Every structure is written in structure tokens, then in C-alpha cells.
Amino acid sequence: MATRALRTSGLALLHGAALAGLGLAGAVLLLVHLVFFVPGFGLGLVFLVPLPILAGRYLTNLVRRLAGAGGAPIGSPYRPRPEPPRPEESGRYPHDNRLYRRPWVPAFLRWLDWVLGDPASYRDLGWMITTPVVGTLLGGLPVALLAAGAWYALGNAGRHWWALPAGLAVAAAGLAVAPCLLATHRRWTHWWLGPEQRQPGRLRIWYGRQLLLLLRLAALLGLSLLALPLAAASVIGLVLAYGLGAVVVLPPMLENQRCLPELRRKLAGRWSGVEVATPYRPRPGVPQPRPDGRYQVGNNLYRTARWAAYHERLRSLVRDPANWRDLGFLLLDPVVGGLALAAPLAAIGYGIFGLALPRFWMTVGLVPDEGGDWYASVAGYDAAAIPVGLALVALGLLAGPVVLRSNGRWVALLLAPTAGARLASRVQRLTETRADATESQAAELRRIERDLHDGAQARLVAMGINLGNIEYLMDRDPQAARALLAEARQASAKALDELRDLVRGIHPPVLAExxxxxxxxxxxxxxxxxxxxxxxxxxxxxxxxxxxxxxxxxxxxxxxxxxxxxxxxxxxxxxxxxxxxxxxxxxxxxxxxxxxxxxxxxxxxxxxxxxxxxxxxxxxxxxxxxxxxxxxxxxxxxxxxx
Incomplete structure (x- = not known):
């Protein structure tokens, strides 16, 4: 009986050690995720995001098999891989509301939806965040107790008589708690990585919101850093245009630099709740020729419409203040917005990886203390790393929503349309809607005229002809006259119904009343x-x-x-x-x-x-x-x- 219990404890100890090692591997894989997520979400390289997610499934599947050994097996929660797209009769491949000529585009989009739309992918990510602490502690604590007990017994056996029994007691405690902690680890792994669909509790909802907040801050930080090379390219373009006279580079430079500010405007509305409208002036149309056949742009005349359109476009871009405000945003955002976005992320990262985790291992004696950090000189002992790290993490989480909203206001401050731009956009909108209203009114009048001409008017004309025939037949053929009277009565009823339908189509009486x-x-x-x-x-x-x-x-x-x-x-x-x-x-x-x-x-x-x-x-x-x-x-x- 004792041999069987010892064997069970030994196997649990080995399984726990393996799971603890996989927990540390989960921390490394989490860093890989962050490396791919920043350019994936920040630079728009979405195809990079699924790669670490799929690679991480090999690790989580291994954890499921190892944690389920000796107990209830843990099934796979992932959705089945999507089927390849099939062409329609036209030979094109549908996906959502679009048709594609080649199958690889919808196949890639289905693959992307399969990975990013699977809730199990985000549960894996949550496991990677928590397993360095929870999973490693549950799996590695028995090994740590056994190693600490053996080290203490062997190192102090010659100095203290109680060292050997105390060390053996600690080692025995490690063996004793190994099966219990392994079972707890199995339940915890099943809770995170199991196939069943659970209703999210308050803790998971809070955790999901904090994770989404951190991802948004990281993405905005990546976009802020992306502004640096884009601003440098814009400055080089200005030097070439105004310094060396290469004005031809100015229009594409001003238009291409709009992509990042426009993305920041959209994200400010979606993530920060600060709606920022697009401030750019509408693209000018093709200039109309003068009576002499030339095209006028400002005070200049051109012989061809191509050069006139080019200079009209250049003139509009240069005179649009939104383009120059975009350039100012690209120059200032890496400093102002980037530092503000990096502050909560740095606090959380430094709190977890720089203080709390390393100093926790030093406190329990698993890692030799190197000392010399600022908190040790202030607090006087290394255990101060734990409350300091937790305080930094809490500070970063509390400051995250404030920084996100402030970033939206910062974007609105520099990229929102000015009063003049809003007035110009309003005038353009009114011009378009007035043209649409005029066209709709003309179409409605044509419809009314057509309905009157083809419907009630034709019946009234026919009814007039019948009345003339009735007058002629009244004395000669009364029977035929009565038949025509009945036909005229039916025609008048139908004409009345058509007039009522026409009036109802113009403005229904129930709507007016x-x-x-x-x-x-x-x-x-x-x-x-x-x-x-x-x-x-x-x-x-x-x-x-x-x-x-x-x-x-x-x-x-x-x-x-x-x-x-x-x-x-x-x-x-x-x-x-x-x-x-x-x-x-x-x-x-x-x-x-x-x-x-x-x-x-x-x-x-x-x-x-x-x-x-x-x-x-x-x-x-x-x-x-x-x-x-x-x-x-x-x-x-x-x-x-x-």
C-alpha cells in the first residue's frame, strides 16, 4: 500500500514538473504572441496574427494530453477547419458580400475567420497569461518542496541535529501534496482549455476587457511608432518639392500620408468613443474648357485637360489645411501620444516581469538574490518587490482607460476638421442632397404624369367616348346603350380607384390624418x-x-x-x-x-x-x-x- 502511494506521488511529481515546464514555455509563447500582435494590429499586417495562435495550439494540445493523463481526458475545443471555397456557376468564388476571381483570397479570409473567430483561441491566450503563475505554482511547488527539503537536509546535517528530519519532512510534504496539486492543475487546465462552452462570469468579463484594453493600447503604440518613418518620408518629399523644385512628388506624398491619420480617426471613434470626422476637401473635378479651348486653373491657362486637372489637384491639396495638420500629427504623435500610450504598458510590464515574478522566486529561495535594486535600498528587503509590482500593475490597469480616452481627444485635437472645413463639408453635403432632392422630385413628377396618362386619363377618355356612343344609341338601340352605361360605370369606378391609389402614393391620407x-x-x-x-x-x-x-x-x-x-x-x-x-x-x-x-x-x-x-x-x-x-x-x- 505504501509502495503504491509512493509510486502515485512520484508520478504526480514528475507530471507536475513537466506541467510547470510547459507553464514557463507558455510565458515564452506569450511574448512571441506580443511580438506578432503589435505589427499585426498596429501596422495592419493581419496575416501575422494567426501564426502564433496556430503555433500555440501545439503547446496547449500537449498540456491537455499531459494534464489529462491518469484522469478524465481533456478534449480539443477548436472549431473544425473550414472547407475550401467552391465556385459559383459564373466561375467566381463567393465570400461574405463579394465575389473573387481566384480561390486563394476567400480561402485565406475563411482561414482568418476560422482562427480569429474561434473563442478557444482567446482562451488559449488567457491560459498563457495565467499559467506562468498559477500553472507553474501548481505543478512546480511539490518539486520545489522536495528540492528545498533535500538541500536543507544535506547542507545542514552536520551542524544541526534537526536538519535531517526537518528536510525529510519538507520533502515528504512535497510528495504528499503532489497528487492533490496535480488534480487541481487538471481541473484548472480543463477550466481554461476544455471543450465545453461556459458562460462568462464577471471575473472573465473583467479579464477580457483588460486584455482588450492592453491590445488596443499596444496597437495604438505601434501606430504611433509607425508615424516616425511616415513623417520622415513626408519631410523628404517637402524638401524635394520646395527645395529642389520636384513638385511632382508633392501630390502623391500628401495623399499617401493620409492613410495613417485616417485610420487613427476611425480608431478614435471605435476605441476611445471620440468621433473624429474626415476633414479633407472633396477631390476636384475635371476643369471645363473656356470658349477659346483652354483650361483655366486660378490665373493660369493650360492647353490640355490633363495638365489642368493635375494642377487643380495640386492646388487643392496644397491649400487643404487638413494635409498640413496631418503632417504635424505625424511629427508630434510619436512623442506625445507614444509616450502616453507606453506609460501604462510599461508599468504593467515592469510590475510583472521586472519586479513581481523574479523577486518572488528570490523570496522563496529558488533564485539567488543579487540585490542592489532601488526598491531594496528603500524598503530594506527584497520582499518589497511583490507589493511594488502589484501596485505598478494596478496603476497601469487603472490608467489604461484614461490614457485611451485621452488619446482619442489628442487625435481629435489635431485631426478633427476645423470650422472652415466643417462649413465646406456642409456646403458640399447640401449641394449633393439638393441635387438628389431635385432629381427625386423630377422622377416623382414623371411617375405621376405617367400614371395619370396610362391609367386614369385613358379610362376617362374611353368613358367619354362611351358616353358619346350612349347618346347616339339611346333612341336607336336602348339595349346596347344600357350595356355601354354599365361599362362606363365600371370604367369610372376603376378610374376613381386608380386616382385614390395615386393620391395614396403621393401622400397617404392615414399619414396626414x-x-x-x-x-x-x-x-x-x-x-x-x-x-x-x-x-x-x-x-x-x-x-x-x-x-x-x-x-x-x-x-x-x-x-x-x-x-x-x-x-x-x-x-x-x-x-x-x-x-x-x-x-x-x-x-x-x-x-x-x-x-x-x-x-x-x-x-x-x-x-x-x-x-x-x-x-x-x-x-x-x-x-x-x-x-x-x-x-x-x-x-x-x-x-x-x-
Missing amino acids: RGLADAVRALALDIPVRTEVTVALPGRLEQPIESAAYFAVSELLTNAVKHARADRITVQLGYVDGRLRIVVADDGRGGADEARGSGLRGIARRLGTFDGVVDLSSPPGGPTTVTLEVPCALSSPRTSIS
Whole structure:
């Protein structure tokens, strides 16, 4: 019995030592992940991100096999590898909402989604972060106790009589706790790396948020460092353009330097919650020729449209203040933004790897103390490394969200459009929407004219001819006259119905009498799909906005029935922060694309007249959600909720 227990403890000791070694290998692999993640997320080299993730699966699979030996096996949690893309009848390969000529592009995108979209990949990453402490401690503590007991017994046996029994007791304790700690390690490994899907608890949610925060800070730091070579290239371009007269390098230099600032504007809105609009002036069009056949740009005349367009483009780029603010941002961001982003990352890294972990091993006596660090001179003993390291980590985690928001404000300070740029963009927007409104109005008038000409007008003309025939046949053939009267009565009824439909298409009476909420409910009752309408409007809208919103909802409901083949549709109408918000969702097959459908473009043009926006989410397979937002004011305070 004792031999069996000793054998079990010995095997547990060996397994624990192996798992402790794999825990240290996990720390090394975590550093490899960071090396690949910074250029992957920071420089846009996304193809680098899956490489360490796939390489790390060999280590985690080995940990699963070793931790599951002698107990319940730990299965693999990874999703199956995606199938290769198959061509359509046209010979192209679909992926999401696009078609590709070659199969390797959708195959790569599927592979990328397979790796980055698998929750097990991020659980592996969480295991790599925690295993250097938890996994190594659970697996290596029995070995450490056995080694410490043997070292103490052999080193002090000649000086103290109690050294031998004390050392043997510590070694025996290491053997005794080895099976228990191995079982705990197995449960901990199964919790992190097992195949079951767990609901995230509060601790995991907090941990995920902190990990996402650190990744965002690292990515922004990489982008800040990328600004250095881009700023150097811009300075060289300015020297060549203004110093040596090589003006030809100026337009591509000014346009190419926009990529990084534009990316920072998008990330400021997504990550920091600070929306930064694009400040650039619109690209100028082709100059029109003068009566003498020349092209005028400013005070200069050109014989060809090509040179005129080039100088118009150069003139627009040089006079756009956003380009020069971009250059100033590229020069200042590595210093101001880079140092601010590096501060919390450096605090966390120094706290974990520079103080807490090395000094922890020194405290327990596994690593010889070298001394001489600043904290030792202040606190007087090496154990101060643990609270100092934890304090630095806590300080870095607390400062991370503040630094992220401050970075968004820093980006807005230098890269947001000025008042003049906003005014120019507003004028351009109004010009475009006015042109769209004029075109829509002309198309609507043509439709009304066509419907009147082909419908009610033709029936009224036919009815007039029938009345003339009736007058002629009244005395000669009363029976034929009565038949023509019946036909004229039917024609008048049909003409009246067509006129009512035409009026309803221009402005429905229910919309004018009862407002948008009841008009949308009436639409929902007329379609053959179960539709739920939820309305929370504290008043009536202006008549033009009500009409535009009504016809937009009508078009979306028609699309859901006709194209999406939906079984259930929901419509939500609300008023939030001075904006009418309409959400139309269906459970259809999805795949809607604004670029391929004139209906969605028509809705965008109709709402664009009122500065409205359309947001479409329609992945293949569904569901489809369309969000409409229009700034407006309300009147007649009344709440309607259904």
C-alpha cells in the first residue's frame, strides 16, 4: 500500500514538473504572441496574427494530453477547419458580400475567420497569461518542496541535529501534496482549455476587457511608432518639392500620408468613443474648357485637360489645411501620444516581469538574490518587490482607460476638421442632397404624369367616348346603350380607384390624418408576413420627414417580403437625442447590399435630403437589420407605445 502511494506521488511529481515546464514555455509563447500582435494590429499586417495562435495550439494540445493523463481526458475545443471555397456557376468564388476571381483570397479570409473567430483561441491566450503563475505554482511547488527539503537536509546535517528530519519532512510534504496539486492543475487546465462552452462570469468579463484594453493600447503604440518613418518620408518629399523644385512628388506624398491619420480617426471613434470626422476637401473635378479651348486653373491657362486637372489637384491639396495638420500629427504623435500610450504598458510590464515574478522566486529561495535594486535600498528587503509590482500593475490597469480616452481627444485635437472645413463639408453635403432632392422630385413628377396618362386619363377618355356612343344609341338601340352605361360605370369606378391609389402614393391620407406611427401600423397590416411594430414617439414629426420616413419603411418592408423571404419582421420607431430612429429587422436570408440595389440607394438619397443616414447589417444567411436616423424636431407632445 505504501509502495503504491509512493509510486502515485512520484508520478504526480514528475507530471507536475513537466506541467510547470510547459507553464514557463507558455510565458515564452506569450511574448512571441506580443511580438506578432503589435505589427499585426498596429501596422495592419493581419496575416501575422494567426501564426502564433496556430503555433500555440501545439503547446496547449500537449498540456491537455499531459494534464489529462491518469484522469478524465481533456478534449480539443477548436472549431473544425473550414472547407475550401467552391465556385459559383459564373466561375467566381463567393465570400461574405463579394465575389473573387481566384480561390486563394476567400480561402485565406475563411482561414482568418476560422482562427480569429474561434473563442478557444482567446482562451488559449488567457491560459498563457495565467499559467506562468498559477500553472507553474501548481505543478512546480511539490518539486520545489522536495528540492528545498533535500538541500536543507544535506547542507545542514552536520551542524544541526534537526536538519535531517526537518528536510525529510519538507520533502515528504512535497510528495504528499503532489497528487492533490496535480488534480487541481487538471481541473484548472480543463477550466481554461476544455471543450465545453461556459458562460462568462464577471471575473472573465473583467479579464477580457483588460486584455482588450492592453491590445488596443499596444496597437495604438505601434501606430504611433509607425508615424516616425511616415513623417520622415513626408519631410523628404517637402524638401524635394520646395527645395529642389520636384513638385511632382508633392501630390502623391500628401495623399499617401493620409492613410495613417485616417485610420487613427476611425480608431478614435471605435476605441476611445471620440468621433473624429474626415476633414479633407472633396477631390476636384475635371476643369471645363473656356470658349477659346483652354483650361483655366486660378490665373493660369493650360492647353490640355490633363495638365489642368493635375494642377487643380495640386492646388487643392496644397491649400487643404487638413494635409498640413496631418503632417504635424505625424511629427508630434510619436512623442506625445507614444509616450502616453507606453506609460501604462510599461508599468504593467515592469510590475510583472521586472519586479513581481523574479523577486518572488528570490523570496522563496529558488533564485539567488543579487540585490542592489532601488526598491531594496528603500524598503530594506527584497520582499518589497511583490507589493511594488502589484501596485505598478494596478496603476497601469487603472490608467489604461484614461490614457485611451485621452488619446482619442489628442487625435481629435489635431485631426478633427476645423470650422472652415466643417462649413465646406456642409456646403458640399447640401449641394449633393439638393441635387438628389431635385432629381427625386423630377422622377416623382414623371411617375405621376405617367400614371395619370396610362391609367386614369385613358379610362376617362374611353368613358367619354362611351358616353358619346350612349347618346347616339339611346333612341336607336336602348339595349346596347344600357350595356355601354354599365361599362362606363365600371370604367369610372376603376378610374376613381386608380386616382385614390395615386393620391395614396403621393401622400397617404392615414399619414396626414394620424401620423407616422399609425401609417406604419397600416403598412404592417397590409403585408403577408407577421410584423411587429413598436412605437415610442413623444409627438408628431414635420410633414416632409414623416413622408420620407413612411416611404422608406414601406420600401424596406417590401424588400423583406419580396427578396429576403422573411417569416417575421420587426419595426421600431423612437426618438432619441433629437433624432428619429427607425430599426427594421427581418429573419430572412440576408445578403442585402446597398451597392447592388437601387431601393436602398433611393432610401439613402431620400433621407440624405434631411441629413439622415442609413446603416445596413445583412450578413449572408441573415438576419438583416436596417437602421434609419434623421435629425428632426417634434410637436404636439403625445406618447404612443405599442
